[in-house]
Amino acid sequence: MGIDAHHPESGKPLWNHAFTTSPKICVAQPGIVDGSSILLSLGYGLGSILIDVEEKDGTWTAKERWNCRRLTLI
Amino acid sequence: MFRLQGFSGGFGPALVFGWQKPIEAERPVANSGVSPPLSEAYQSTETDWPEFRGPNHDGVVRGIEYSETWLDLELRWRIPIGEGWSSFCVVGPMAFTQWQEYESQVTVCLRAASGVEVWCNEDKVRFDEAMGGRRATRSPPVALRNFRPLLAQSRS
Numbered sequence: 001m002g003i004d005a006h007h008p009e010s011g012k013p014l015w016n017h018a019f020t021t022s023p024k025i026c027v028a029q030p031g032i033v034d035g036s037s038i039l040l041s042l043g044y045g046l047g048s049i050l051i052d053v054e055e056k057d058g059t060w061t062a063k064e065r066w067n068c069r070r071l072t073l074i
Numbered sequence: 075m076f077r078l079q080g081f082s083g084g085f086g087p088a089l090v091f092g093w094q095k096p097i098e099a100e101r102p103v104a105n106s107g108v109s110p111p112l113s114e115a116y117q118s119t120e121t122d123w124p125e126f127r128g129p130n131h132d133g134v135v136r137g138i139e140y141s142e143t144w145l146d147l148e149l150r151w152r153i154p155i156g157e158g159w160s161s162f163c164v165v166g167p168m169a170f171t172q173w174q175e176y177e178s179q180v181t182v183c184l185r186a187a188s189g190v191e192v193w194c195n196e197d198k199v200r201f202d203e204a205m206g207g208r209r210a211t212r213s214p215p216v217a218l219r220n221f222r223p224l225l226a227q228s229r230s
Contacts, residue, residue: 004181004197008168011183011193029126 003030003040005053005060015060017051037065047071123164151189156180168192174201 002018021028022043031039033050041048047069054061076089120137127133141147156173163170169186172179177200183192 004195006181006195008165008170008183009192011181011195013195031131032125 003028003038003051003062005062015053015062017062017064019049020046022046038062041071045069119166122166123162125163126161150187153184153189155182176200 002016004016005014006012007014019028019040019042022045028040028042033039036053038051038053039048040051047067048071049067050065051062052065054063075092077092077094078087078089121135122129123135125131128135155171156175158171158173160172164186167186169184170182171184172181174180177198178196179199179201180194180196182194184190185192
C-alpha cells in the first residue's frame with residue numbers, strides 16, 4: 001500500500017511513499033495542503049499523516065512530516 | 075448455485091447465479107499502448123477541478139454560468155471503463171481518474187474534450203471486499219502550485 005506520484009503529462013512515476021491502511025478499508029483520499037504537502041487519512045483508528053513533497057534539479061523527495069493517530073478524517 | 079456478489083446499500087446480500095460471468099469480465103482493458111503527445115500548454119484555469127471536492131475542498135464550482143434548461147446538453151463522448159467509485163479531477167485539457175480492471179488498479183489520464191486516453195499507470199493490486207465491492211476508490215488529486223505539475227494517487 002502507499003501513495004504514488006506521476007507526472008500528469010506523461011504518467012512517469014516521480015515518487016512514492018508507503019503506508020498501511022486498515023484491513024479491507026481503502027479510502028485514503030489524498031488532500032493537498034499549501035500546494036506542496038499531502039494529507040492522508042489512513043482509516044479507522046489509524047490517524048493521519050502529512051507528507052512534504054519537494055523537487056530539486058528534477059529529483060523528487062517525499063518525507064513524512066508528522067503522523068498523528070488522533071487526527072482522523074473518516 | 076448462487077454466488078455472493080456483495081452487499082447492497084441496504085445491507086442486503088446481492089446474489090447472482092453461479093454460472094453468470096462477473097460484470098468486469100466484459101470490460102476492455104485500458105489501452106496502455108496508446109499515448110498521443112500533448113501539444114497544449116499545461117494551463118490551469120479557474121474552472122479546474124484539481125482534487126476531490128474541488129480546489130477549495132468545499133464542493134463549489136466557481137467561474138461558470140448555469141444553463142436554465144437541460145435540453146441543450148449534448149453527449150460528447152462515452153467510453154467503457156473499469157470498476158470504481160472514483161470521481162474525476164480535471165486540470166486544463168486533461169481529466170484523471172482511477173478504476174479497477176481484473177487484478178489491477180489503473181490511474182488514467184484522458185483528454186477531457188474527447189475521452190481519448192493519454193496515459194495509464196497500472197498497479198498490480200486489487201480491492202475486493204463483500205461490503206465495499208470491487209473498486210478503486212479515490213479521485214487522484216492534481217497539484218499545480220509552487221512547482222511543476224504533480225499527480226498523486228493512493229493505491230491499495
